[in-house]
Amino acid sequence: MNIVHVMIAPLALMGIMGGVFGALLAVASLVFRVHQDERISKIRAALPGANCGGCGYPGCDGYASGVVNEGAAVNKCSVGGASVAKIIADIMGVDAGSSVPVRAFVKCKGSKECSPRELIYDGVKDCASAATIPGGSPNACPFGCIGLGTCVSVCQFGALSMGEDGLPKVDLSKCVGCGACAAACPKGIFTLVPVTADIIIACNSHWRGPDVKKVCSAGCIGCGVCAKICPAGAIELVNNLAVIDQNKCIKCGRCASKCPAKCIKTGESVQVIEKSA
């Protein structure tokens, strides 16, 4: 009796409990099975797993189920690029379509030297909160880079760093074009440009020329010379800011050479990535 109580009963109880719970869970996993389309796990395996959210879905799992369940486009993954789009297209049995990879570009040249830092901002070191102060920015130009590096902190790929001049630098060999920086920047100074783009306008200011001149020596003054000189009609002036249509640009470079503010960036940096990629 004593042996039974001391040895057998505890063993039997734990054994029975374990067995019962195990059986219960086995049954439950059958009863509550959620039927998942096997294409979802295949697509998920093909995705790079960066979980950057660049496709517009919360992570790679979200995108995989988005493709299967909601008919999302197969070429949304900017990290994987064309090769991943091809694999997903094969799984889904559709055409991959063409997607030119994009990279982040900083359309502001308002470095410490060019654009004065008007106020000494001493609040939370975050651009979004600095942008809420009256005037919209501690710097003289309310359109330009605030320079507190929120974009650097949201970049999951280590592609961004704050330069000596107070502007973020994009490491094109690391940037995948997910657009997290563009979404995080309260001033919207990031734009995603195709890697093939050669001519990019590096200013975000919609002010008129004289006002721009007061706050920045490198800003677009909205003179319209570039729009007039462009043989392809790719540049137009929108609200005192030159805007270029990358599909029309023939990369002649005339606009950049005539720009009095020198705020049109010609694309060696963008070209370099193509060669090294």
Added chain:
Amino acid sequence: MTITELFLLFVSSIFVHNILLSRFLGCCPFMGVSSKLKTAQGMGAAVVFVIMLASLMTWLTYNYLLVPLHLEYLYTLSFILVIAALVQFVELALKKLNPGLYKSLGIFLPLITTNCAVLGVAVLNMNEGYGLAASLVNALGSSLGFLLAISLMAGIRERIEDNEGIPAALRGLPIALITAGLMSIAFMGFTGIIK
């Protein structure tokens, strides 16, 4: 227990015997999941859910299985077994029956399967000899206390993060640990309001 006693037990389990700041149970998520207010609240909600269920099941296990068999000393083993199986089962069931809740509790559910706060409340209920009603009230109070403490902690951490005034050596986890200590001292102030 009368209603008054149950109410006092409820209040005391939230404040006086706060599970994190007075009993020091469940400190891992208190440090690990408290850097953002939103995730901290998700974690807290999952803890409320699991502690309530676990207290009910372990009370039944103890009083209707271990006591009749005179195997009370097996409570730790059997409680762990019951809680782990329960959380697994709930996770499976939620995934099918309530995907919305499953998504919002998300990864926190399996994370707290073997959390000592969950086991701690079950063991406390047993040690104090609480009846079913008192056990559930204690479970609700303790888990709400967890939610309160982790939310306060996350709120503070969001504000002190990257603060230039903090010496470099103290930034991050060190200042969070100091904060936790100060919060614990603050909660000592509740001692004595309920006998």
